[in-house]
Amino acid sequence: MGRPVVILGAGPAGLAAAWKLAEAGRQVVVLEQQPFVGGMGATQHRNGLRYDFGPHAFHDKPGEVMPLVRSLVGEELLTGPINIRLLLENRLYRYPLKLEEVIRKMNLLTTARIFLDFTVVSLLYQFISAPDDNFESWGVKRFGKTLYDLSFGYYSGKVWGIPPSEISRIFARGKLLNPGFRDIIKRLLGTSKKEFYWKTFLYPRQGSGTVYDRLAARIEAAGGTIVRGAEVMALRREGERVRSVSYTRHGAQNTLECEAVVSTILLADLVPAIAPTLDVALLHAANRLRLRSLILVYILLDVPKVFDFHWAYLVDKRFRFNRCSEPKNLSGEMMPSHQTLLCFEVSCNAGDELWRANDEEVVRMLLEDIKRFKVVEPKQIAASWCHRLDRAYNVYDVDFEHKMDLLLFGLGGIPNLVTIGRKGLFLQNDMHDSMAMGLKAAQLYLQQGSFAHAYNHLSPYIEWR
Numbered sequence: 001m002g003r004p005v006v007i008l009g010a011g012p013a014g015l016a017a018a019w020k021l022a023e024a025g026r027q028v029v030v031l032e033q034q035p036f037v038g039g040m041g042a043t044q045h046r047n048g049l050r051y052d053f054g055p056h057a058f059h060d061k062p063g064e065v066m067p068l069v070r071s072l073v074g075e076e077l078l079t080g081p082i083n084i085r086l087l088l089e090n091r092l093y094r095y096p097l098k099l100e101e102v103i104r105k106m107n108l109l110t111t112a113r114i115f116l117d118f119t120v121v122s123l124l125y126q127f128i129s130a131p132d133d134n135f136e137s138w139g140v141k142r143f144g145k146t147l148y149d150l151s152f153g154y155y156s157g158k159v160w161g162i163p164p165s166e167i168s169r170i171f172a173r174g175k176l177l178n179p180g181f182r183d184i185i186k187r188l189l190g191t192s193k194k195e196f197y198w199k200t201f202l203y204p205r206q207g208s209g210t211v212y213d214r215l216a217a218r219i220e221a222a223g224g225t226i227v228r229g230a231e232v233m234a235l236r237r238e239g240e241r242v243r244s245v246s247y248t249r250h251g252a253q254n255t256l257e258c259e260a261v262v263s264t265i266l267l268a269d270l271v272p273a274i275a276p277t278l279d280v281a282l283l284h285a286a287n288r289l290r291l292r293s294l295i296l297v298y299i300l301l302d303v304p305k306v307f308d309f310h311w312a313y314l315v316d317k318r319f320r321f322n323r324c325s326e327p328k329n330l331s332g333e334m335m336p337s338h339q340t341l342l343c344f345e346v347s348c349n350a351g352d353e354l355w356r357a358n359d360e361e362v363v364r365m366l367l368e369d370i371k372r373f374k375v376v377e378p379k380q381i382a383a384s385w386c387h388r389l390d391r392a393y394n395v396y397d398v399d400f401e402h403k404m405d406l407l408l409f410g411l412g413g414i415p416n417l418v419t420i421g422r423k424g425l426f427l428q429n430d431m432h433d434s435m436a437m438g439l440k441a442a443q444l445y446l447q448q449g450s451f452a453h454a455y456n457h458l459s460p461y462i463e464w465r
Contacts, residue, residue: 003027006245006258017439019442020446027259033231054323055327072215072218073205076206079200079203082310087313089107090316135152136164149317159292160393227249229250231248240414244258262418264419265424267424285407294348295348299376305326306340307326320369363386396428400464418454421438
């Protein structure tokens with residue numbers, strides 16, 4: 001038998017690439033550090049409950065992904081309108097914001113400040129030019145200080161853990177879609193014909209992880225191998241090409257001779273693992289990419305339902321937590337009819353005080369954080385627990401794109417190695433786009449036998465380029 005293509009990571013991108021290669025008859029080995037597949041799109045099980053790492057739904061985008069997803073879950077795929085809220089000044093608002101609701105619910109002083117700031121900056125920047133070289137200046141210039149702070153500023157600061165003035169404007173371009181003044185007004189009035197956000201979701205009845213569990217089974221049925229609990233230690237090169245991958249599992253070290261490598265692991269882990277060592281500038285760039293960890297707090301309640309929305313952003317600066325979701329609103333089959341589960345997310349840095357706190361301390365902090373929201377009564381709580389996701393978010397600081405350009409240029413010199421996916425390309429994308437990247441990378445290798453110029457082919461998915 002020939003040497004396999006080794007896939008590092010069994011998340012959406014890695015599994016999609018592995019499936020495409022295995023279906024084409026290539027020998028494939030997937031190395032996954034966790035005991036489960038799906039990455040952050042996995043579904044967990046606990047005492048008869050099923051839940052995800054926060055809300056993870058698909059969108060009906062064109063291309064190969066949705067036909068593949070439908071072939072895996074078929075009629076189990078639920079669909080419906082997305083229902084998102086913002087929590088501002090103790091009130092829930094529909095997202096995207098509507099002018100009528102803002103006027104009706106928000107206090108008059110805040111509303112007046114929003115429109116005054118908005119009008120001033122809209123008129124002012126027609127006559128003068130001003131730099132917008134970071135997230136904060138970009139947002140204030142287009143929305144006014146009050147609306148920017150309420151909608152993006154406070155929230156971005158707590159999620160990413162750095163002042164918004166240190167966040168790249170490229171993040172704003174990717175996430176806010178650069179609406180102009182007229183588009184914003186039309187959106188608030190509800191008369192805009194432009195689609196700024198996906199309006200519908202598609203979600204498997206038994207959780208998003210159903211897709212990845214079944215995709216893994218399909219890979220194995222096609223002759224591929226998935227090794228769970230494998231920690232990648234080294235990628236060894238001979239000349240320009242990677243020839244083997246070493247990993248540990250259950251304390252034993254193993255080495256795989258390989259034909260090529262598709263990596264979806266963090267660049268901070270991939271680049272130092274390549275031997276002989278790459279240029280010191282690449283190591284420095286990989287180590288300087290900022291990453292943010294996440295704690296998910298789950299509260300199981302002895303009530304049938306709490307909210308009517310799928311998730312809500314807690315954008316007020318007085319909230320330490322970022323987002324709240326109720327999985328049952330995506331699928332009623334995730335848990336018993338008499339109970340519901342709430343998931344709250346809070347960002348931190350691995351090793352800091354919050355990260356080290358035990359579950360009971362974090363739950364107490366959550367209940368204190370949301371007590372004015374009055375959604376959880378202590379007597380209703382049947383159970384609570386936490387999941388800690390180390391280095392879950394990429395932080396788009398003001399010079400991250402220079403580090404990424406350097407890394408992709410350097411890694412592009414290894415023709416049988418490509419890095420893809422949310423972690424591998426430093427993206428804030430969704431599951432759909434990660435799977436699309438995996439399929440595209442695999443197709444490229446099948447066509448040309450290498451990953452030469454791969455990042456040019458993948459550029460439609462690289463939101464910061």
